[in-house]
Amino acid sequence: MSSIASHGHDAVLHNDQSHEHLLRDSNVRYTGGGSLSTLFLVMAVLGLGATIASAFMYTGKLHAIASFQMAAMGCLAMCLGGMFFTLVMHLMAAGWSITLRRQFENLMVFAPVMLIVASIVPLYDLFIGNGSLYLWMNDKYRADSIVLQKKIDFLNPSFFCVRLMLYFFIWTVIAWKLSGYSRRQDETGDKWLSNKARFTSAWGMLAFALSTAFASFDLLMSMDFRFFSTMWGVYYFASTAFSGVAALVLIIVPLRRAGKLEGLVTSEHLHDVGKLMFTFTVFWAYIAFSQYFLIWYSNVPEETVWYLVRKRDGWQFVFFLLAIGHFIVPFLILLFRGVKRSPTALAIVAIWMLFIHFTDMFFIVRPMVTTRFAEGTPLSPAAGIWVDLAAVFGMLGLLGLLLVWRVRSSPLIPLRDPRLPEAIEHKNYV
Amino acid sequence: MTTLHPDESAARRLAGLATGELPTYPVPPGTGDGSLVDDPAVRAPLVLNNRSFHDITEIVCGYAEKPPGKWWLPLFGLSFTIAQIGTLFIIYLIITGIGAWGMNNQVDWAWDITNFVFWIGIGHAGTLISAILCLLKQKWRTAVNRSAEAMTIFAVICAATFPGIHIGRQWMAWFLFPIPNSNAIWPNFKSPLLWDVFAVSTYGTVSFLFWYMGMIPDFATLRDRADLRLRRNAEGPRVLPFLALRTDAVRAYVYGFLALGWRFSSRHWHRYEVAYLVLAGISTPLVLSVHSIVSFDFATSILPGWHTTIFPPYFVAGAIFGGFAMVLLLLIPARELFPNMKDLITLRHIENMAKIILATGMIVGFAYSMEFFIAWYSGNEYESFLFTHVRAQGPYAWAYWTMIFCNVVTPQVFWLKFCRQSPMIVFIVSIFVTIGMWFERFVIIVTSLHRAFLPAEWSMFWPTAVDIGIFVGSCGIFLTLFLLFLRFLPVFAMAEVKAVLPQASPHHHPPHPGTGGHEHGKDGH
Numbered sequence: 001m002s003s004i005a006s007h008g009h010d011a012v013l014h015n016d017q018s019h020e021h022l023l024r025d026s027n028v029r030y031t032g033g034g035s036l037s038t039l040f041l042v043m044a045v046l047g048l049g050a051t052i053a054s055a056f057m058y059t060g061k062l063h064a065i066a067s068f069q070m071a072a073m074g075c076l077a078m079c080l081g082g083m084f085f086t087l088v089m090h091l092m093a094a095g096w097s098i099t100l101r102r103q104f105e106n107l108m109v110f111a112p113v114m115l116i117v118a119s120i121v122p123l124y125d126l127f128i129g130n131g132s133l134y135l136w137m138n139d140k141y142r143a144d145s146i147v148l149q150k151k152i153d154f155l156n157p158s159f160f161c162v163r164l165m166l167y168f169f170i171w172t173v174i175a176w177k178l179s180g181y182s183r184r185q186d187e188t189g190d191k192w193l194s195n196k197a198r199f200t201s202a203w204g205m206l207a208f209a210l211s212t213a214f215a216s217f218d219l220l221m222s223m224d225f226r227f228f229s230t231m232w233g234v235y236y237f238a239s240t241a242f243s244g245v246a247a248l249v250l251i252i253v254p255l256r257r258a259g260k261l262e263g264l265v266t267s268e269h270l271h272d273v274g275k276l277m278f279t280f281t282v283f284w285a286y287i288a289f290s291q292y293f294l295i296w297y298s299n300v301p302e303e304t305v306w307y308l309v310r311k312r313d314g315w316q317f318v319f320f321l322l323a324i325g326h327f328i329v330p331f332l333i334l335l336f337r338g339v340k341r342s343p344t345a346l347a348i349v350a351i352w353m354l355f356i357h358f359t360d361m362f363f364i365v366r367p368m369v370t371t372r373f374a375e376g377t378p379l380s381p382a383a384g385i386w387v388d389l390a391a392v393f394g395m396l397g398l399l400g401l402l403l404v405w406r407v408r409s410s411p412l413i414p415l416r417d418p419r420l421p422e423a424i425e426h427k428n429y430v
Numbered sequence: 431m432t433t434l435h436p437d438e439s440a441a442r443r444l445a446g447l448a449t450g451e452l453p454t455y456p457v458p459p460g461t462g463d464g465s466l467v468d469d470p471a472v473r474a475p476l477v478l479n480n481r482s483f484h485d486i487t488e489i490v491c492g493y494a495e496k497p498p499g500k501w502w503l504p505l506f507g508l509s510f511t512i513a514q515i516g517t518l519f520i521i522y523l524i525i526t527g528i529g530a531w532g533m534n535n536q537v538d539w540a541w542d543i544t545n546f547v548f549w550i551g552i553g554h555a556g557t558l559i560s561a562i563l564c565l566l567k568q569k570w571r572t573a574v575n576r577s578a579e580a581m582t583i584f585a586v587i588c589a590a591t592f593p594g595i596h597i598g599r600q601w602m603a604w605f606l607f608p609i610p611n612s613n614a615i616w617p618n619f620k621s622p623l624l625w626d627v628f629a630v631s632t633y634g635t636v637s638f639l640f641w642y643m644g645m646i647p648d649f650a651t652l653r654d655r656a657d658l659r660l661r662r663n664a665e666g667p668r669v670l671p672f673l674a675l676r677t678d679a680v681r682a683y684v685y686g687f688l689a690l691g692w693r694f695s696s697r698h699w700h701r702y703e704v705a706y707l708v709l710a711g712i713s714t715p716l717v718l719s720v721h722s723i724v725s726f727d728f729a730t731s732i733l734p735g736w737h738t739t740i741f742p743p744y745f746v747a748g749a750i751f752g753g754f755a756m757v758l759l760l761l762i763p764a765r766e767l768f769p770n771m772k773d774l775i776t777l778r779h780i781e782n783m784a785k786i787i788l789a790t791g792m793i794v795g796f797a798y799s800m801e802f803f804i805a806w807y808s809g810n811e812y813e814s815f816l817f818t819h820v821r822a823q824g825p826y827a828w829a830y831w832t833m834i835f836c837n838v839v840t841p842q843v844f845w846l847k848f849c850r851q852s853p854m855i856v857f858i859v860s861i862f863v864t865i866g867m868w869f870e871r872f873v874i875i876v877t878s879l880h881r882a883f884l885p886a887e888w889s890m891f892w893p894t895a896v897d898i899g900i901f902v903g904s905c906g907i908f909l910t911l912f913l914l915f916l917r918f919l920p921v922f923a924m925a926e927v928k929a930v931l932p933q934a935s936p937h938h939h940p941p942h943p944g945t946g947g948h949e950h951g952k953d954g955h
Binding site for chain 1: 469470471565567718726729730732737739801804810
């Protein structure tokens, strides 16, 4: 049974002195990245600059803010994915993934930052833009819509702002505490910090689940205030885990390329990360299918309207692209053992996963530009797509810039985690 | 005797071949039975009391070979009687028709479907432990996977009874299956009810294969031990006093037949491991699909309280929640009743399962609150009326609040460490959870149906004696089968338990003989 139950473990973890050489500074600290920062800065300036500029061009203001919001929600999902994996690894007292956890933590700390970025558009809509993207903020609908009247206790400006602050507070506390414990352990070597992190993760997971679900209601679902789905929070959560693990690969693999993490993140770890990518590909498909299928089957007008506008005027191609690209393609590719164990192949799949993740956000947000309440001329997904690409490009540049700074600021792994030896010795045996 | 290796002498005592006390080993203070280690640098032992490989074989085979305690036969007799009373009610139902149940024109799905969903859900914990925890390399699963898988099979058997008998005309039961149109009628392939037939039968088949395949090496061990005793000893216990047939001969043949020619060759093991992994991979989507499709039975409708998109993952989480409660309900008494079982199912195992109950209970609570919130947020008056007036305040409000109390409130005690680590408290909470999960299905099914869109159609459901008798009977069937399993089959996967012993690790360095330490790793290497 050795491959199933893996090997029996010692009651006391193996603290082998032969691992010391792996923890040398040149292996666990990243000091380069100057040119990478410049690249990301250029990306951010060009991309976000082009998005803002497009507001004054033929594509219009609404398209620009929709693209910006789509990109921000995509990046927020990646950061929340990092938070989810950090929480779950602490909760399960995972040993194998200790050498990966720091990079999840680095993603996690930017969740509050990306929330601020993702709050720009709704706050603009609320105070200046008169609900151009978030229709419930629009005076016309607030006056006329009976459905909206019923939701006014939830969808009203003051409560909305309070909720945004609440999400910010929750994510900041979780990120600050968990990242703090981890970094303090690097310095003090106090193994009991692991138990504190585990306790934080227990209530943190509950707070994370509720805040992520309601944030997805507020920032995505409420754009079309008529639409509702109990699955929505789970759907956005599936995207966070899906994109978070892809983002991890795109941090780890370049670091390995730069000669870091030798013997710490091996093909054994990549193999298991590949399995996580596979898992959340299937999980996303399960959630997305269940949501779509139940709405399609029951055919209740106030629900189907959301999908109806996303299955015409060219959007049906995006719909099918998601079905194939968000599920079938990564599913089939990640089945292969060789892919999961090859850094290059895994990085390529991760790039694809991020691409399709942003396509998913595009599918949710962009139709709001023209298809709301069947007003305006239908706009195909291809029309003015350069704005969307620029926004994603710029937002990834911004997140990349932040990440490079963060990755450089601390060791690449939790250096003195008591379960580190387990991670170093991790093997799959299959 | 003094020349025997300590392992050997302990094993002989376990096997009843020698008298004397079993050796005891010091337990570090503050760790309960020795498994409740808080130190993050130390992994808790999964098997206590320094058991050797041979000890494990003796303990596990002992359950199937030696007569059980005095408790077994009365308990078996009781559950068998209950099962038979249930059978009588089923026969009465078939003779009389389903009018014998309390359902009516409005509440036309009630107790039967509640029981079906309840039992199907119970089974999910077994598949979760055997498949998903296997893929996640959770080593503690090895102590509980076999009995949880067995429970899955028995729960599926109980569940399958209800769709079979609820159709009213039993001679038409084959209509459930898409048998080519001998009656010029095809089943409705667009109906989730038909998918249920596929889902549950696939699930039952794969779960059975998984369970059975895992037992093959253990059957072979039981076969070889019986065979060895036959060869060594001309006299031995007989099946019946006047029959010249020895019990071990029956064992050797029956277990030998079940072992399918297993010879413990490395090639066998290799194929076994690959097959195990493949089956775990297949079972993982299965465990999700089965209860998702059960949830489709409700969620594809447009009935308030039934049509909601979160149903599939919510049902799956609820199933795992209820299933783990049932695993604990069965194993906490078992580890008290069977000798040495506490060495294999430690307090750490109980605590881990309590944590899973807490986690899945909160997923279920999350789903309840999402349903409630979205019912209000949707602005759909029927949906919000159902939740605020029918479920929370209507005539079945007692059932709704029972569900909330049992499923959401009681598991919260597991935030406290001493509650997770006390088998008694875990057992009591498991009872609550089992009751709560039954009520969850009852609330979903009955409350949505008993208040239709037209008030003229409103009516109540009250169970009859036949309803109650068949449900209690299904509990009897379940317990009867589980008791038979405990008595005759390998209750633990021996090879897997051995693989998590410290001496199975390549890093294990036994203390040098003569230094006073207890040596391991002699046998089996």
